[in-house]
Amino acid sequence: MSVQEIQSAITQLPPDELADLLEWIEEFEEQAWDSQIARDAKSGKFNSIRESVRNQRKAGECQPLP
Numbered sequence: 001m002s003v004q005e006i007q008s009a010i011t012q013l014p015p016d017e018l019a020d021l022l023e024w025i026e027e028f029e030e031q032a033w034d035s036q037i038a039r040d041a042k043s044g045k046f047n048s049i050r051e052s053v054r055n056q057r058k059a060g061e062c063q064p065l066p
Contacts, residue, residue, distance in 0.1 A: 013021065040046060056062050 010018070010021065053062070
């Protein structure tokens with residue numbers, strides 16, 4: 001099924017089914033985002049940021065959130 005076919009089918013959905021689809025898409029997107037963050041963390045992508053924050057904390061350059 002092509003994107004154009006999917007788009008056409010979506011335009012034909014009744015409002016309640018469109019709402020269900022939008023909710024599903026939002027949950028799907030959140031899960032995809034969480035998975036990407038987990039992969040990035042596991043690969044070490046955030047290590048330099050974490051080290052920078054640790055150094056700033058040790059130097060007293062960070063303040064607690066209000």
